[in-house]
Amino acid sequence: MSGHLQSQKIGPGVTFRWVQDSKFKHNRISVNWILPLDRNTVTQYALLPFLLRKGYQDCPDFSQLNKKLEELYGAFLSGDVSKYGQYQVLDLTMQAVDNRFTLAGEDLIGESAQLLAGLACRPNIQQGSFPAEDVQLEKQFLRDTIEAEINDKRTYALSKCRSIMCEGEPSAIKKYGYLEDVDAITPKTAAEAYERIMDQAAIEIIFVGSGDPAKAREIFAQAFGGMERHPISVGPTVTQTEAEKVRESVERMDLVQAKLVLGLRTGNLETQRQKTAARMMTALYGGTPFSKLFLNVREKMSLCYYCAARFDRTTGIMMVDCGIEPANREKAQGEILNQLHLLQQGQVTEEELASTKLTLKNSLRTVTDSLGGINDWYLTQIFSQNNISPEEEEREIESISLKEIVEAANKVTLDTVYLLTGKENR
Amino acid sequence: MKEIIKSQRLGEEYIQIEHPSGLTLMLYPMKGYSTAYALFATQCGSIDDHFKTQQDDSYVQVPAGIAHFLEHKLFECEDGDAFAKYAKTGASANAYTSFDRTAYLFSCSDQFKETLSILLDFVTKPYFTQQTVEKEQGIIGQEIRMYDDNPDWQVFFNLLGALYQKHPIRVDIAGTVESIAQINADLLYRCYRTFYNLNNMVLAIAGNFEVDTVLELCDQILKPAENIVIERTPVDEPLQVAQKRVEVHLPVAVSLFQIGFKGRSLSPSENFKGQILDEVLLEILAGESSPLYRRLYDKGLINSTFVGEILCGRDYISMLFSGESRDPDQVYEAICQEVAKVQKEGIDPETFARVKKSVYGRYIGMYSRVDAVAGLMVQADFAGIGVYEILDVLSQITKEQLEERLASIYQVEHSALSVVSPVQEQ
Numbered sequence: 001m002s003g004h005l006q007s008q009k010i011g012p013g014v015t016f017r018w019v020q021d022s023k024f025k026h027n028r029i030s031v032n033w034i035l036p037l038d039r040n041t042v043t044q045y046a047l048l049p050f051l052l053r054k055g056y057q058d059c060p061d062f063s064q065l066n067k068k069l070e071e072l073y074g075a076f077l078s079g080d081v082s083k084y085g086q087y088q089v090l091d092l093t094m095q096a097v098d099n100r101f102t103l104a105g106e107d108l109i110g111e112s113a114q115l116l117a118g119l120a121c122r123p124n125i126q127q128g129s130f131p132a133e134d135v136q137l138e139k140q141f142l143r144d145t146i147e148a149e150i151n152d153k154r155t156y157a158l159s160k161c162r163s164i165m166c167e168g169e170p171s172a173i174k175k176y177g178y179l180e181d182v183d184a185i186t187p188k189t190a191a192e193a194y195e196r197i198m199d200q201a202a203i204e205i206i207f208v209g210s211g212d213p214a215k216a217r218e219i220f221a222q223a224f225g226g227m228e229r230h231p232i233s234v235g236p237t238v239t240q241t242e243a244e245k246v247r248e249s250v251e252r253m254d255l256v257q258a259k260l261v262l263g264l265r266t267g268n269l270e271t272q273r274q275k276t277a278a279r280m281m282t283a284l285y286g287g288t289p290f291s292k293l294f295l296n297v298r299e300k301m302s303l304c305y306y307c308a309a310r311f312d313r314t315t316g317i318m319m320v321d322c323g324i325e326p327a328n329r330e331k332a333q334g335e336i337l338n339q340l341h342l343l344q345q346g347q348v349t350e351e352e353l354a355s356t357k358l359t360l361k362n363s364l365r366t367v368t369d370s371l372g373g374i375n376d377w378y379l380t381q382i383f384s385q386n387n388i389s390p391e392e393e394e395r396e397i398e399s400i401s402l403k404e405i406v407e408a409a410n411k412v413t414l415d416t417v418y419l420l421t422g423k424e425n426r
Numbered sequence: 427m428k429e430i431i432k433s434q435r436l437g438e439e440y441i442q443i444e445h446p447s448g449l450t451l452m453l454y455p456m457k458g459y460s461t462a463y464a465l466f467a468t469q470c471g472s473i474d475d476h477f478k479t480q481q482d483d484s485y486v487q488v489p490a491g492i493a494h495f496l497e498h499k500l501f502e503c504e505d506g507d508a509f510a511k512y513a514k515t516g517a518s519a520n521a522y523t524s525f526d527r528t529a530y531l532f533s534c535s536d537q538f539k540e541t542l543s544i545l546l547d548f549v550t551k552p553y554f555t556q557q558t559v560e561k562e563q564g565i566i567g568q569e570i571r572m573y574d575d576n577p578d579w580q581v582f583f584n585l586l587g588a589l590y591q592k593h594p595i596r597v598d599i600a601g602t603v604e605s606i607a608q609i610n611a612d613l614l615y616r617c618y619r620t621f622y623n624l625n626n627m628v629l630a631i632a633g634n635f636e637v638d639t640v641l642e643l644c645d646q647i648l649k650p651a652e653n654i655v656i657e658r659t660p661v662d663e664p665l666q667v668a669q670k671r672v673e674v675h676l677p678v679a680v681s682l683f684q685i686g687f688k689g690r691s692l693s694p695s696e697n698f699k700g701q702i703l704d705e706v707l708l709e710i711l712a713g714e715s716s717p718l719y720r721r722l723y724d725k726g727l728i729n730s731t732f733v734g735e736i737l738c739g740r741d742y743i744s745m746l747f748s749g750e751s752r753d754p755d756q757v758y759e760a761i762c763q764e765v766a767k768v769q770k771e772g773i774d775p776e777t778f779a780r781v782k783k784s785v786y787g788r789y790i791g792m793y794s795r796v797d798a799v800a801g802l803m804v805q806a807d808f809a810g811i812g813v814y815e816i817l818d819v820l821s822q823i824t825k826e827q828l829e830e831r832l833a834s835i836y837q838v839e840h841s842a843l844s845v846v847s848p849v850q851e852q
Contacts, residue, residue, distance in 0.1 A: 023458030025436075025794040050730075062723075066715035070780045073787025097787045101436075133724070141729040144750055147679030148731075151577050253677045254849050257571035289509035289519070299507070302564030305572055323572050358516020358536065365460040365535035366518070369633070369796060 005378055005389060010205075010221040013231020018207040018217070019374050025101055027109055027209025028371040029216060030093040031120045032379060033201035034234055037088045037170040043142075043177025044185055044193040049079030049090045050138045051130055051190060057122040059115075060131075068115070072108055073097045077116075084383040085237030085314030086170035090197065092119055095371065098211045109209075113216035117223035123194060129187035130194075139182050146176050150253075153420060157259035158321055161418035164249055165263040171239060171315055202231050204382060208374045236385055239315045241268045243415035250419045258326040258421035262336060264318040266311070267411025272386055274408070275313055276396050281408040282311035282318050284356045285343055291356075292339040297322060303332050314383045318412065326421045333417065343409040346402075353402050360397050364390040433814040436793055440803070440813060441637060447648035448625035452803040452813070453640055454632040456796060460535050462633040463796035464542060466549050467529035467804045469740070470496075470621030472599040474526075479620055479654045486616060489608040490594075491566070491601015494523040496617050498562050499554050500530070508548040517541040525595050526739040528621075529804065533797070538635045539643065546629075546647045552618045554611040563606055570600050577676045577846045581748070585684040585844035588669040593661045595742050596668075624651035630803035633796035661741065665690060665840050671755075673845040681847040683754035685761055687836045689743040698809030701738040702819050703831050704745055708734040709781045710773055710828070711764055712747060718764045727757050740808070745836055758843045766838050768829075778825045786820050 007017040035045055054062045069075045075096035082089045094116045096108045124131055150156050159174070166172035185193075205220050207213040243265050266278045286293035286309025297307040307322035324332050367373040367390050381387050388396075432439040440454035470493050478485045501508040501521070512519045517534035530549050534541045573579040583598055590596040600606075631640060667688060689704075691697055712718050712734050722728040732749035751757050792798040799813075806813045 021458065023456065023794070026791050063715055063717070063720045066713075066719075067780060070709075070713075070715055070784035073790075074784030075787070095791075097790050101787075101790050103783075137724065137726055140726050144680050144729055148750065149679075151678050151682070153575050154572075255677070256574045257568065288513070290507075290513040294509075298565060299561075302561050303568070305565055305569035323568055325568070325571070352513075355513035355516065359513070359518065360516075362461070362516045362518055362533065362535045366533060369459050369461050 008217065010217070011224040011227055012229040013201070014203040014205070014224045014229075016205045016207070016217050016220055017378060018213040019378070020209070020211070020213060022210050024098070024210040024371060026095050026097055026371060027112065027207065027211045028093065028095040028375060029112060029116055030091050030206050030375055031116060032204040032206070033090040033197045034204065034232070034382070035088045035090070035197060035201050036232060037083065037086050037173040039173055041193070042088055042173050042175070043181035044189060045088060045090060045197060046081045046175065046177045047138055047142050047185060047190060048194055048197065049081060049092060050141065051134060052092055052119050052123055053077065053079035054134050054138070055124050056118045057124065058118055060124050072111055073102065075108070075112060081175045083175035084380065087234065087237075087383060088175060089379070092116060098209060100210070107215070109211045110215045110219070113219040117219050121223045125191045125194065128191050130190045132187045135185065135187045135190055139185055142176065143179060143182050146174070146179050146182070153255065153259055154321065154323065157261050157418060157420045158319055160251070160420070161261040161263045161319065161416055162317065164247060164418060165317065165416045166239065166315070169239060171237060198227070199230055200232055202234050204379065206375050206378060208371045234382055237314045237383070239317070241265055241316060243413035246414050247416045249416070250421065252421055252423050255420070255422045257323045258329060258419060260322050260324060260329060260332055261418045262320040262333070262414060263416035263418070264320070264412050265415050266316045266318050266408065267413070269316050273396065273400070275316070275384070276393070277400050277404040277408040278316070278318070279311045279313065280356060280360065280397060280400055281343070281405045282309045283360060284348060284352060284405060285309045285340065285409070286320055288356060288359050290352070292343060293320065293336060296339055297332060297335050301331070301335060303328050303335070307332070307336070313380070329419060329421075337414070340409065340412060344406070344412070346406045348402065348405065350402060353405065357397055361394050364394050431812060431814065433817070435814070435817055438793070443641070445644050445648065446650055447644065448623070448651040448653070449644065449648060450628045450807055451640065451644065452628060452630040452807060453637050454630075454799050454803065455635060455637060456633050456799070459633045459796055461533050461796055462538050462631060462635040463531070463533045463800045464545060464629065464631040465529045465531045465800045465804050466545055466627065466629050467527050468621050468627045469526060469808055470528050470617065470626075471524050471526040471739075472597065473594040473739075474621065474658060475594050476659045477620055478657050480657070481654065485659060488613055488617060489601060490597045490605040491599070492609055492613060492617055493528055494600050495562065495566060495606055495609050496614050497521045497523045497528050497530075498566060499558065499614060500549060500552060502553060502558050503548050503551060504553045508544060511544045511548070512541065515541040515544070523599055525599065525742070527804070527808065531800075535634070539639050542640065543643050543647060546643060549622070550648065552615065552622070554614050556611055559609065559611055559614070563609075566600060566606055567603050570598070570603055573598065573600065575676075577678045577682050580674060580676060581682045581684045581844050581846045584672045584674060584846075585686045585746070585842060588672045588842035588844055589667050589686045589688045589744060591664060591666070591668040593663045593742060620654070620656055623654050624648060625653060626656065628804055628807045630800045630807070632799035632803070665837070667840055667842045669842060671843045671845070673847060675849045676846050678846055678848055680750045680752065681754055681845055682748070682750055683757060684746055684748040684844045685758050685841065686844075687745040687765065687838075687841045689745060689835045691741050691743050694740045694808065695810045697738050697740070697743050698805065698811060699819050700743060700831065700835065701736045702816060703823060703828055704736045704743075706781055706785050706823060707828055707832055708736065708745065709785060710777055711768060712761065713781065715780070718760060722757060722760060727751050727753055727760075743835070754843060754845045762838045762841065765832070765836065769833055772829055773825050775825060778828070782820070782823055786817070789817060789820060
């Protein structure tokens, strides 16, 4: 078990959270800017973590910054963008060995926090602009990142299906933004976008590690404390809960294997308990190597290497995906839906439920054994309005009954079928 | 035989036991962790395609992909599927096959004893029938198809095909749809009898578990293995590459590249220690703080996906650089120039000291993850060195040692470039 989460407000809309656990050898600090996903701002904002990662006023040069990180025993620093329901999250994350393992007793927690706070609060902005060369380069890399989405066909197909499902809703907006909006970004508009996120984002700083977070907390409180800000408040993601009709979409590329994705809605989930039941139902259906989909679509019918279901707690969307011979599409889709139908009819045993509970319990415990796992867990909690620990979730899982699982299955409706397949006559 | 190995640096220890059955046990209990991570591994990988034991009259040439196929098939037991058994304990289980090993793994938080007994049991009791072999051909066929569409996989194997002329490392680990069609139950048994001898295997466990539980189960389940000698036909691989450049077109947005420097392979333990040195070399040559990285980044020739790694095993070692680029040939040329320059001019002492510290810090981090510790134990055992020797090697590295290594192991002329570029529209 890991230590408990503690938190302290250190500025308007700025929270510092920490979990201290002596078993680790590193400390990880992440600064997260939470912003509403908006087609008009998403691309500008997506550029920011990469610009911030390049340097700051005390260390404006990219290579010098990287040398500094090496001096800090190979501290890891990254900037990236993620998406939780209707929110875009920009992050700067740093991880360094704990003071205990330094060769000359250096204070790496203090130095890491100083560096990260500097990168977050005192970027390379001169006369209202980021350096022109940096902006030009990072714009090109952002274009590459947006375009590289098609490289991994499985992820691409899942994301495409989600966008079709949530058309018109903020959740459909892509986290890195849009190619056609990259060009318009200038060194000046990028600096303005930075000023806006510092004014409006809900900021979550998360410290996980074996060291004492007090010094880091003090440094961040100083950096963020004096600001006058107008932060957003983070509310639940609003999405459609039931499918109206089934949307179908086919896309063709130069491929040998087809990717079939089914987007499903899990009904109106009013309580945390209902969400947990939906998550467990998804695991029973296609989340484990003994789930309905794995045992039937893969093992029995030998149609695919993977066939899995996943549940997004923030949107209540369930996705099922598999990679198949293009000719087997009907067969695979038929069996996926048949298995859902059987689950809805209650064809599920206490034994399957018990196994699924054990598996979920195990994955919750795995969360507490890694710094990244703990960080992501508590960040996710913010979006599901559910500030609970993995241990608390474990207890809830334990108490869910078979009846609740079948009820959850009966709320599921098929919304979208998306197929990415090879070109005809290939 | 039981040995306790301690590290002063980390203030930790692990136990190594030669079990009467022939199996090597490496046990690393870690305080404060919720999960235990186990790897049961054998030195049987995709490169083991031509072999015999002293009991066989002649060598056998097995179809490409058989080690991986065998890994899949072992999960099937006479009394049901291993995943179904794991389901009862909640463990998360999997397996992987690489070039020179196959490993069966689980992570569990509860019921460690039951889970370990499932692992020991199914790996030591093979059960294949013609019918189950055929079923697996469908599943693995789709796994291969998935890789066919995966540009990262393609760019990697095309590079190996260019670097190596004869070595079976140039063949896909999973084989081809055609080669796996030739696999039958008899061939699987022959592979199994040869490589799944306990004298050729290691059981490595890290995290939350009791050493006595492991010993008790091993005594109970494992039967003493016959002492067999595996004879593998050594590969007479020249240092010259097969091809300098290889390019294919796939649906990607920006070209992906992999550049490889084929190293001179020494003994398994020298390769393994060499790999640690080479990781430091990689950072010096092209790490994020290096002048080369900066030049390429500023010219927009590489982006943050650029990464260097060492590919190393029993009888092969190569230094690889990969990423996305608008002009992979320019990146290739620049890296070759840098290697030649450092070979000629030597390493800057300040850079050396900084990078050494950085790689050391990153290695320390590996000792706080249960999966990484188990993985290190398997690697170290197969290479015939101790788990803490890695840190010793790192702390004793000298600049001269690295210069010597760069001069004697890697040559610019023994390098190749692999590119996956976008599909050209007609």
